[in-house]
Amino acid sequence: MRELAEALGAPPPPGLAAAAPEELALxxxxxxxxxxxxxxxxxxxxxxxxxxxxxxxxxxVRRILFR
Incomplete structure (x- = not known):
């Protein structure tokens, strides 16, 4: 669940707690x-x-936009 939270940048939806660890990793x-x-x-x-x-x-322009 931690890996998914890091990928999402936020806590995963509570419904995903029932998913298998392999599915969460995928x-x-x-x-x-x-x-x-x-x-x-x-x-x-x-x-x-x-x-x-x-x-x-x-x-x-590139330097201004892509600092």
């Missing part, structure tokens, strides 16, 4: 994988959006 791995995939997608989208910024301004 769910925790799935949550982590989805968050990593989502973060990668956001980074890709941000890089694509920077292509709309004039070339001379990209460096300063």
């Amino acid at each position: 769910l925790a791995r799935a949550v982590r994988a989805r968050r990593e995939s989502h973060a990668a997608g956001l980074n890709d989208a941000a890089e694509e959006a920077l292509k709309l910024v004039p070339a001379l301004a990209r460096g300063p």
Whole structure:
């Protein structure tokens, strides 16, 4: 249950207390994988959006956005 709470960043719903430890571990791995995939997608989208910024301004804009 602790592993799932860490993956969720919050306490899991009480109904999951009845789930088997193997199922909770599988769910925790799935949550982590989805968050990593989502973060990668956001980074890709941000890089694509920077292509709309004039070339001379990209460096300063990147530093401001990605501190």
